[in-house]
Amino acid sequence: MEHAPSGGTLSGAPSRPASGAPAGAAAAVRAERLTKVYVKRRSLREIGVHPFRRAERITALSELTLETRTGEIFGILGPNGAGKTTFLKILAGLILPTTGRAVVAGIDVARHPQVVKRSIGFVTSDERSFYWRLTGRENLEFFGRLYGLSAAQSRSAGRELLHVMELETLADRQFMGYSTGMKQRLGIARALLHDPPVLCLDEPTRSLDPIAAKHLRRFVIDRLNRERGKTVLLATHNLQEAEELCGRLVVLDRGRVLRQGSVAEITSGLPGRDHYILIVSGLESPPVDARWALAMERQDGARARIDAAVDRDGRAFSDLLRALLEARGTIVSCARREPGLQEIFDTMSPDEERREP
Amino acid sequence: MSLLRTLLAFLKRDALIEASYRTSFLMQAFGIFFSVLIWYFVSRVVNAPPGTPGLEGVDYFSYVLLGLALLHYLSSAMMSFAGKIRSEQMTGTLEAMLVTPTPIGTIVLGSSLWDFLLTSIKVLAYLAIGRLFFHVVIQLDSLLPALLVITLTVLAFSGIGILSAAFVLYLKRGDPITFLVASGSALVGGVFYPPEDMPVWLGGWSRLLPITYALHALRRALLRGCRFADLLPDIQALVVFAAVLLPVGILAFRYAVRKARQEGSLVQY
Numbered sequence A: 001m002e003h004a005p006s007g008g009t010l011s012g013a014p015s016r017p018a019s020g021a022p023a024g025a026a027a028a029v030r031a032e033r034l035t036k037v038y039v040k041r042r043s044l045r046e047i048g049v050h051p052f053r054r055a056e057r058i059t060a061l062s063e064l065t066l067e068t069r070t071g072e073i074f075g076i077l078g079p080n081g082a083g084k085t086t087f088l089k090i091l092a093g094l095i096l097p098t099t100g101r102a103v104v105a106g107i108d109v110a111r112h113p114q115v116v117k118r119s120i121g122f123v124t125s126d127e128r129s130f131y132w133r134l135t136g137r138e139n140l141e142f143f144g145r146l147y148g149l150s151a152a153q154s155r156s157a158g159r160e161l162l163h164v165m166e167l168e169t170l171a172d173r174q175f176m177g178y179s180t181g182m183k184q185r186l187g188i189a190r191a192l193l194h195d196p197p198v199l200c201l202d203e204p205t206r207s208l209d210p211i212a213a214k215h216l217r218r219f220v221i222d223r224l225n226r227e228r229g230k231t232v233l234l235a236t237h238n239l240q241e242a243e244e245l246c247g248r249l250v251v252l253d254r255g256r257v258l259r260q261g262s263v264a265e266i267t268s269g270l271p272g273r274d275h276y277i278l279i280v281s282g283l284e285s286p287p288v289d290a291r292w293a294l295a296m297e298r299q300d301g302a303r304a305r306i307d308a309a310v311d312r313d314g315r316a317f318s319d320l321l322r323a324l325l326e327a328r329g330t331i332v333s334c335a336r337r338e339p340g341l342q343e344i345f346d347t348m349s350p351d352e353e354r355r356e357p
Numbered sequence B: 001m002s003l004l005r006t007l008l009a010f011l012k013r014d015a016l017i018e019a020s021y022r023t024s025f026l027m028q029a030f031g032i033f034f035s036v037l038i039w040y041f042v043s044r045v046v047n048a049p050p051g052t053p054g055l056e057g058v059d060y061f062s063y064v065l066l067g068l069a070l071l072h073y074l075s076s077a078m079m080s081f082a083g084k085i086r087s088e089q090m091t092g093t094l095e096a097m098l099v100t101p102t103p104i105g106t107i108v109l110g111s112s113l114w115d116f117l118l119t120s121i122k123v124l125a126y127l128a129i130g131r132l133f134f135h136v137v138i139q140l141d142s143l144l145p146a147l148l149v150i151t152l153t154v155l156a157f158s159g160i161g162i163l164s165a166a167f168v169l170y171l172k173r174g175d176p177i178t179f180l181v182a183s184g185s186a187l188v189g190g191v192f193y194p195p196e197d198m199p200v201w202l203g204g205w206s207r208l209l210p211i212t213y214a215l216h217a218l219r220r221a222l223l224r225g226c227r228f229a230d231l232l233p234d235i236q237a238l239v240v241f242a243a244v245l246l247p248v249g250i251l252a253f254r255y256a257v258r259k260a261r262q263e264g265s266l267v268q269y
Helices: A044-049 A084-091 A136-146 A151-164 A180-192 A210-227 A239-245 A263-267 A316-326 A341-348 B002-020 B024-046 B060-091 B093-098 B104-134 B140-171 B176-188 B200-208 B210-222 B228-263
Strands: A027-039 A057-069 A073-077 A099-104 A120-123 A198-202 A231-236 A248-253 A256-261 A273-281 A292-298 A303-311 A330-337
Touching: A027 A084, A027 A231, A057 A073, A057 A084, A057 A231, A057 A248, A057 A256, A073 A084, A073 A210, A073 A239, A084 A099, A084 A120, A084 A198, A084 A231, A120 A180, A136 A151, A136 A180, A136 B002, A136 B093, A151 A180, A180 A198, A180 A210, A210 A231, A210 A239, A231 A239, A239 A263, A248 A263, A256 A263, A273 A316, A303 A316, A316 A330, B002 B104, B024 B060, B024 B104, B060 B093, B060 B104, B060 B140, B060 B176, B060 B210, B093 B104, B104 B140, B104 B228, B140 B176, B140 B210, B140 B228, B176 B200, B210 B228
Parallel strands: A073 A231, A073 A248, A120 A198, A198 A231
Antiparallel strands: A027 A057, A027 A099, A248 A256, A273 A303, A273 A330, A292 A303
16 A cells, blocks of 8 residues: 555645635535435344335435535535435445445545545544554554555654644543543544545534534634645534534435535525524514514613514515614614524425434 | 555554553463363373374373364454454444555454464464473474464365354354354364264264364374375365365455445444
8 A cells, every 4th residue: 555645735734725715626525416225124024024025215315416626614514314424434435325426536436445545534423433542642553554654654644643633742641541522633633644635524523512612623624624725524413513614515404405505505595584683772662563573581771682583585674673773772782693403404394304313 | 565564553553452451461371371281180081092093193182282272273263353343343443444545354354363363372372381381292393284284274264254254244243154163163173072983973074174174184293293295185175175265255255345335334233
C-alpha cells in the first residue's frame, strides 16, 4: 500500500474558505439515484411456517441524487432511520447500494472501494471503536499503518494530529481514560491520518455536552474546512447544528429526499406559519386575527413575551406589527424563531407516520 | 513488503495489549506447566508399553505431549479467525478497520497472527518442558520436516477456520463444521490415544481428518527421527487437505463479505 493521496496538506496549508464553496467547484461526492433496500433475513421458523412469503424489504435510501462541491460542508439532515448513516456507509465502502451509483473524487465507490477509502475519512459517534488498553498515540499509530502509512509517517501524523486535537498531553494515556469529547476528537484525528480530501462525520456531537459540541463545531469550520479545505459531509438530526456548519444540505426522511439547498432555501416557501418571539410593553390585550396565533406570557412590569405563529404570506407579519402598535404596545424586541427539524418534517410530509429505525 | 509491514503492525498492537495485562504471560506459563504435569501423572497411571499399536514405539507421555502441542495449533487455526472477527465486531473496532484501505483478508489474517505466534511459543514450551523435566527425547535432526508438517496442518485447518469466519461474518454464529471437526479431531484424531486402539467403525473416521496424518508424521519425525521420505505419504495427504480446504475457506469468506456488504451487516454481531 502506498501513502494515500491527499486532498490538502497535513501541515495545514490553507486551501480555501470552504463552507460557502464556489458554485462552480468540482464535485467531491456525487450520488446518482442511489437506492438501498435491505432485505430482512427470515428465520428458519418463518421459512417453515410461510415458505412462499416474500421477505420483508426496508428501503433505507430511495433514488438519492446529490452532489457536494469540493471544499464545502454539506449537511445530511434527517431523523433516525432517514438513511443518513446508510449513505455515509455506502461512501465508506461498508455497504453496497442496491441500485444507483456513488462517486467520491471521481471514483466509483462500489467498483473501487479500496481506492475510494484513500480519499475518505469516516468518523462515527461510536466511542468503542478504539483499543481501550492502548494509548491514544498507539491507537493512531496502528490505524495509520492500516491507512498505508509507513511507521515513521504514522508516528509523525499521529503526533501532529494529537497536537491539533489538543490531546498532546494525554497522548500516552490509555484510551479507556479519555472523556467522551476526547474520544470523539481522537476519532476525528484517526480519520485525518491519511489526509483525505473528504470527511464523513456521522452525528459527531451526539454524545457531547453543549460546550464540547460547540468546540467541535468550531473545529470543523475553522480547522478542517477553512484551514485544510476538507469537504465535510455531516450527518445530523440537529437543524441548528446544520445551520451553523453547513453551506448546503439535504433533508432526508425514510430514505427520500425532502429538500435540498441552503437552510434558508429549505425553510423558505414551506407552507404553514413562521414563528417569532416578540417582547412588547404596554400591551393590554393581544390583537386577534385569523392569520396569526399569539401566546402571550406576562413578564415583569408591563412587559409581555409573545410567541407568535404567523401565516407565511407577504402581509400577515407586517399587519401583526401594525396591530400591536395600534393596541398601544411598544415593540422592545423581535426575533424570528427557526422551525425545529420536527416542524419541518411535519410540514413537508404531515400525513405520514414517523418511525424509529 | 507492505503486507508484511501491516501484519507487523497487528503483531505490535496485540503485543501491546497483551503486555497491558501484567500477569497474563505468567499465568499462561503456569497453565502450560500444569497441563504437562497433569498429563505426566496420567501417563504414569496409563503406563502403556511402547509396543501398543498406534503408539509409534514411544511411551505414552511422549505420545500425548505431541498430541497436546498440535491440538493447540488446531485450535488456533480453526478458532482464531472467527474469534477475532467476532471480538472486533463486539468492540466496535472492525468498522474502524474496514473503512481503511487495508483489505479485509489482511485484517483477519493480521488479527489472528498473534494467536499463532503465542501458540508456537506454547508448543515450544511444551516440548522444552517435556525434554528438560520429563526426559522426553526430541529428535532435532527432523526439525525441518516437522516444521513442514506443522505448516501444512495449519494451512489445512486454516481453511476450516476461514470458513468458520465466513459463517460468523454472514450468519453471525459459528458453523457446525468447525465444531464437528474440532470435536472429531479430539475424539478420533489420535491426540490422546491411538485411533488404532478404537473400534474400526469409530477409529476409521480418523482417516478423514488432517490431524491424524499430521500427528502421525510429527511423532515419527520428532520422537523417532524419521526422515522426509518416510513422512511422504502423510505429507501428501496434508497437501491434498490444504489444497482443498484453503480455497474453499477463502471462496466462502469472499462470498460472505459480499453478502454482508449487501445486507449492511458487516459489523453487526
